[in-house]
Amino acid sequence: MYSFAEENYLKAIYKLQEHSDLAVNTNSIATSIQTKAASVTDMIKKLSDKKLLKYEKYKGVELTNLGKKIAIETVRKHRLWETFLHDKLKFAWDEVHDIAEQLEHIKSSELIDKLDEYLGFPTHDPHGDPIPGRNGVIIQSNFVLLSELKVGESGVISGVVNHSSVFLKHLEKNGLTLGKKVQVKEIGEFDQLVQLLLSTKESILVSNEVVKNILVKIQYS
Amino acid sequence: MYSFAEENYLKAIYKLQEHSDLAVNTNSIATSIQTKAASVTDMIKKLSDKKLLKYEKYKGVELTNLGKKIAIETVRKHRLWETFLHDKLKFAWDEVHDIAEQLEHIKSSELIDKLDEYLGFPTHDPHGDPIPGRNGVIIQSNFVLLSELKVGESGVISGVVNHSSVFLKHLEKNGLTLGKKVQVKEIGEFDQLVQLLLSTKESILVSNEVVKNILVKIQYS
DNA sequence: AATAATTTTTAGATTAGCCTAAAATTATTT
DNA sequence: AAATAATTTTAGGCTAATCTAAAAATTATT
Numbered sequence: 001m002y003s004f005a006e007e008n009y010l011k012a013i014y015k016l017q018e019h020s021d022l023a024v025n026t027n028s029i030a031t032s033i034q035t036k037a038a039s040v041t042d043m044i045k046k047l048s049d050k051k052l053l054k055y056e057k058y059k060g061v062e063l064t065n066l067g068k069k070i071a072i073e074t075v076r077k078h079r080l081w082e083t084f085l086h087d088k089l090k091f092a093w094d095e096v097h098d099i100a101e102q103l104e105h106i107k108s109s110e111l112i113d114k115l116d117e118y119l120g121f122p123t124h125d126p127h128g129d130p131i132p133g134r135n136g137v138i139i140q141s142n143f144v145l146l147s148e149l150k151v152g153e154s155g156v157i158s159g160v161v162n163h164s165s166v167f168l169k170h171l172e173k174n175g176l177t178l179g180k181k182v183q184v185k186e187i188g189e190f191d192q193l194v195q196l197l198l199s200t201k202e203s204i205l206v207s208n209e210v211v212k213n214i215l216v217k218i219q220y221s
Numbered sequence: 222m223y224s225f226a227e228e229n230y231l232k233a234i235y236k237l238q239e240h241s242d243l244a245v246n247t248n249s250i251a252t253s254i255q256t257k258a259a260s261v262t263d264m265i266k267k268l269s270d271k272k273l274l275k276y277e278k279y280k281g282v283e284l285t286n287l288g289k290k291i292a293i294e295t296v297r298k299h300r301l302w303e304t305f306l307h308d309k310l311k312f313a314w315d316e317v318h319d320i321a322e323q324l325e326h327i328k329s330s331e332l333i334d335k336l337d338e339y340l341g342f343p344t345h346d347p348h349g350d351p352i353p354g355r356n357g358v359i360i361q362s363n364f365v366l367l368s369e370l371k372v373g374e375s376g377v378i379s380g381v382v383n384h385s386s387v388f389l390k391h392l393e394k395n396g397l398t399l400g401k402k403v404q405v406k407e408i409g410e411f412d413q414l415v416q417l418l419l420s421t422k423e424s425i426l427v428s429n430e431v432v433k434n435i436l437v438k439i440q441y442s
Numbered sequence: 443a444a445t446a447a448t449t450t451t452t453a454g455a456t457t458a459g460c461c462t463a464a465a466a467t468t469a470t471t472t
Numbered sequence: 473a474a475a476t477a478a479t480t481t482t483a484g485g486c487t488a489a490t491c492t493a494a495a496a497a498t499t500a501t502t
Contacts, residue, residue: 005459026480039460041481046458058467058480089335099329106323114310226489247450260490262451267488279450279497 004105007074008033009043010052013063014071023060069136076132078104079125080115086126087119093126093177094168127168128159128178128215143215146182147194147208154183155216162213174204176214225326228295229254230264231273234284235292244281290357297353299325300346301336307347308340314347314398315389348389349380349399349436364436367403368415368429375404376437383434395425397435 002010012032016024026044030037048055052067063071081103082096091099113134116122123139124130132138143158157180160168171177175198185195185203192208223231233253237245247265251258269276273288284292302324303317312320334355337343344360345351353359364379378401381389392398396419406424407416413429 003458027478035459036461037480038462038482042459085332089332089339091331091335095331099327099332102327102329103324106320108320108323110312110316111306111310111320114312118310224488248448256489257491258450259452259492263489 001107002070005043006047006050006052007070007105009040009047010063010067010071011074011078013053013061014068014075017063023056023062025060029061072132072136072138074104076134076136077106077112079129079131080112080119080122082125082127083119083122083131084115087122092168092172094165094172096126097163097165124159126178127163128157141217143217145212146184146214146216147211149184149211149216149218151184151187154181154219154221156181156219157214158217159215160213161215167210167213170210171214174206175200175202176206176210181219182216222328223291226264227268227271227273228291228326230261230268231284231288231292232295232299234274234282235289235296238284244283246281250282293353293357293359295325297355297357298327298333300350300352301333301340301343303346303348304340304343304352305336308343313389313393315386315393317347318384318386345380347399348384349378362438364438366433367405367435367437368432370405370437370439372405372408375402375440375442377402377440378435379438380436381434382436388431388434391431392435395427396421396423397425397427397431402440403437 009029012029013024016028016032026037026040029040029044033040044053044055044061047053047067048061051064052070053061053063055061078100081100085091085096085099086093116134122131124141128141128143130138130141141158144155145161146155146157149155157176157178159178160171176182176196181199183197185197187194193205194208194211195203195205197203230250233250234245237249237253247258247261250265251261254261265274265276265282268274268288269282272285273291274282274284276282299321302321306312306317306320307314337355343352345362349364351359351362362379365376366382367376367378370376378397378399380399381392397403397417402420404418405415406418409415414426415429415432416424416426418424
């Protein structure tokens with residue numbers, strides 16, 4: 001059984017090494033977990049002793065298979081709880097993260113499997129992130145940044161890069177929620193503002209910063 | 222915000238003082254929380270500093286209104302989560318306690334209110350224990366021990382005194398679950414074995430130890 | 443009322459997780 | 473390649489929650 005802190009470290013390291021197979025360095029862990037480098041060094045020594053990661057002084061860390069397993073289980077719990085909070089308890093998508101950060105540490109594999117079943121074995125959480133299966137397999141969706149679309153192209157909003165509450169609220173206010181179809185109408189040459197056509201025929205103008213943080217599934221028509 | 226340990230102490234003290242208005246002594250807390258008396262002394266000093274209880278050396282403790290409030294909130298959370306686990310996730314009534322012990326410490330009043338609503342504002346948990354309301358009010362039901370019934374009298378099973386898994390499993394096996402109507406048919410003069418008539422017309426024989434741990438709502442016919 | 447038994451508290455340690463400040467190592471400039 | 477900058481580790485401390493063993497206080501017994 002692992003502590004809350006241990007699970008948080010494993011999850012943070014997992015996310016840092018996810019999109020690059022280099023060793024994860026101390027400072028980046030410290031930043032991502034909002035703590036000090038000295039604390040990170042303490043903890044990675046402990047995790048190394050427990051065979052959850054490989055650690056070489058001054059050379060960063062890499063999760064072992066065991067460490068990766070625990071990290072993925074924690075991500076699975078987090079995303080299932082987020083789905084529960086959103087789908088069943090009707091929390092807004094910007095409200096689910098903080099509560100799920102607590103719920104993800106509840107110890108009971110039976111609980112999480114029953115929750116999974118109760119939710120109908122969802123594949124993605126309220127932000128479009130994939131939910132790892134019981135077996136730890138994560139189905140990678142081939143989503144693309146909305147900023148990659150050219151004028152005239154369409155896509156269905158399927159995820160977000162930025163998970164901050166302020167960004168999610170902004171999307172909500174503009175009707176840019178998961179499942180919505182958008183078409184790029186025009187991209188401002190001077191300021192890169194993007195005009196989007198929604199399926200409601202409504203047309204909205206959003207900044208480049210917004211489209212760079214939205215993931216879409218391309219629609220070929 | 223209170224720690225898990227603090228909430229557990231408050232809950233334990235609350236339950237010990239619930240059915241007697243004497244001060245709660247150190248040893249009984251230690252026993253109920255499965256720790257040592259020295260640890261209890263340490264903790265009650267801290268809780269006393271935080272105005273959660275009144276403590277006089279060698280004379281036991283009494284919760285303040287604030288302490289009682291936190292304790293009741295924790296009980297409310299525990300019982301709502303038990304209800305969720307049983308009603309929605311279909312856990313057996315002997316399986317819900319341990320998981321709820323963890324879930325009761327999740328910090329979010331919005332969460333617990335939404336859960337309450339989602340469950341349809343239940344008044345009792347899967348063991349028949351009353352669920353405190355948002356306001357902290359606990360509706361006391363006037364249940365009676367099944368062992369108090371005389372031959373010929375009937376009642377509806379509404380709660381249990383013993384919450385142990387082995388006892389609950391035993392009841393389940395005998396069809397003695399919440400809501401079931403039972404009539405006392407005969408009480409053995411020699412060994413006090415009780416013959417119960419179920420509404421299925423089935424007749425079962427149970428020990429005195431069993432009827433002493435079942436609460437019923439008397440049925441006047 | 444004195445002694446014995448029990449309960450409670452204190453004293454002193456331990457572990458997990460975090461911190462600051464200083465030292466050690468590695469990376470980057472000039 | 474030496475000097476400077478940045479990163480990482482170590483050393484030493486802190487707090488929360490626990491423990492054991494010993495001392496103090498209370499309660500029960502003779």
